[in-house]
Amino acid sequence: MNENEIRKILRQYYEEDLHYDSGRILGSMYTQIPKISLEIFTLFHEANLGNPALYLGTQKIERKVVKFLLKLTSGSENFYGHVLSGGTEANITALWAARNAGFRRILTTQEAHFSLRKAADLLKVPIKFVRSNGHRMSVVDLRREIKDGDIVVANAGNTQFGFVDPIEEIGGICSMNRCYLHVDAAFGGFVIPFLNEIYEKKIKFGFEIPEVMSVTIDPHKMGLAPYPAGGLVARENIFKSIEVPAPYLTSGKSDNLLGTRQSGSVAAAYASILYFGWKGYRRLVRECMENTFYLVERAREMKFDVPYEPEMNIVNIKVKNPIAVRDGLLKLGWSVSASEEFGTIRIVVMPHVKKEIIEEFLKTLKKLGD
Ligand code: 0PR
Numbered sequence: 001m002n003e004n005e006i007r008k009i010l011r012q013y014y015e016e017d018l019h020y021d022s023g024r025i026l027g028s029m030y031t032q033i034p035k036i037s038l039e040i041f042t043l044f045h046e047a048n049l050g051n052p053a054l055y056l057g058t059q060k061i062e063r064k065v066v067k068f069l070l071k072l073t074s075g076s077e078n079f080y081g082h083v084l085s086g087g088t089e090a091n092i093t094a095l096w097a098a099r100n101a102g103f104r105r106i107l108t109t110q111e112a113h114f115s116l117r118k119a120a121d122l123l124k125v126p127i128k129f130v131r132s133n134g135h136r137m138s139v140v141d142l143r144r145e146i147k148d149g150d151i152v153v154a155n156a157g158n159t160q161f162g163f164v165d166p167i168e169e170i171g172g173i174c175s176m177n178r179c180y181l182h183v184d185a186a187f188g189g190f191v192i193p194f195l196n197e198i199y200e201k202k203i204k205f206g207f208e209i210p211e212v213m214s215v216t217i218d219p220h221k222m223g224l225a226p227y228p229a230g231g232l233v234a235r236e237n238i239f240k241s242i243e244v245p246a247p248y249l250t251s252g253k254s255d256n257l258l259g260t261r262q263s264g265s266v267a268a269a270y271a272s273i274l275y276f277g278w279k280g281y282r283r284l285v286r287e288c289m290e291n292t293f294y295l296v297e298r299a300r301e302m303k304f305d306v307p308y309e310p311e312m313n314i315v316n317i318k319v320k321n322p323i324a325v326r327d328g329l330l331k332l333g334w335s336v337s338a339s340e341e342f343g344t345i346r347i348v349v350m351p352h353v354k355k356e357i358i359e360e361f362l363k364t365l366k367k368l369g370d
Helices: 003-016 035-043 056-072 087-100 115-123 139-145 167-175 192-198 238-242 264-301 322-331 355-368
Strands: 080-084 105-108 127-129 150-155 180-184 212-216 230-234 314-318 337-339 344-348
Touching: 035 264, 056 080, 056 230, 056 264, 080 087, 080 238, 080 264, 087 115, 087 150, 087 180, 087 212, 087 230, 087 238, 105 115, 115 127, 139 167, 150 167, 167 180, 192 264, 264 314, 264 355, 322 337, 322 344, 322 355
Parallel strands: 105 127, 105 150, 150 180, 180 212
Antiparallel strands: 080 230, 212 230, 314 344, 337 344
16 A cells, blocks of 8 residues: 555544543543654654663653753652553552562552553562551551551552542651552642642652652653653562563663563653743643643632542542443533542643633533533
8 A cells, every 4th residue: 555545544543532632631641742752753753772782762762851850850860760661551560660679568558540450460579458548558557457568658649539548658667567568659749849839838749858769750651752651660660579580682681661662752752841841831830730720729619529629630520320421521622530439530631721722611510411
């Protein structure tokens, strides 16, 4: 087939998908990516950090991205890290390393991302859910439950609410036991440092807490990098404990989960970091938060029940039948996520979710009923 025929065929499928330029994807943690990052993605599409010796340049870029992730997580420059395929791989890798270091049970909350259940299943490590208080880990329950050898996973921006667990207190409890503390800041890692600056908050979630061993922080969420770009940073070289020999590779070893690793997205993540820089990300977070407050205010004016004050750019609206509302919206070209468990629909106020979109959305939701 010639290029035009191929284009025509693929274009038809493309039209069936939802796209971020419609502004109507409200349930995802992705958004439109800067053009330059997509250009760099294509330029580096053949890079494969699964065989790093061939890609000395891309290796250096990975280190630059990790350095930025360490700045966001208050880590020191000589800490360790990898750009991985996403939050799922980052969480699995952290827990895999902890398991191999002798830790034996995962303690987290029901609000934690489902990737932790996958990790528990794959690693054959039991997982126990500690109770939450206002959808944040209850330190009283953690104190009661914790034992030597536990892997505690705290959330810095949980998937459903964007709430941050009391990680400093959790660290204190971990310090009294021999435990591994991992923080899932897949979404919040690119938000909290800027909330602290804009609103003069002092939310701690990273390596400023001495017990935090590793942090998941994803460029492909609020870092506005193209998929697949997750991040795992660590105080020590936790990757050593999952290393296997790979004799036919020039490096002779492999210290992360995947073999071939799409590494165009590593270069593209660095392009996004260069494009926005610290100040650019702060501006994005400020805009997202202003739109978040706008959404909450307008929704309440229109008599919707917004049961929680958002801590970051994630809003839950109570509805009687979340699944029916989600499906009804989808028929009209809108996407939100729905939780039967919490009785809400969830809106992630990413940079494409502007005030006009919010107005249009709330009007549609009102018409649809709950
Ligand atoms: N940790 C947290 C706190 C997350 O919110 C997520 C994903 C992960 C880990 C896993 O990350 P990966 O999906 O990169 O492996 N949270 C999003 C969510 O469930 C993922 C998502 C993104 C879902 C786009 C839908 C979508 O269209 O909302």
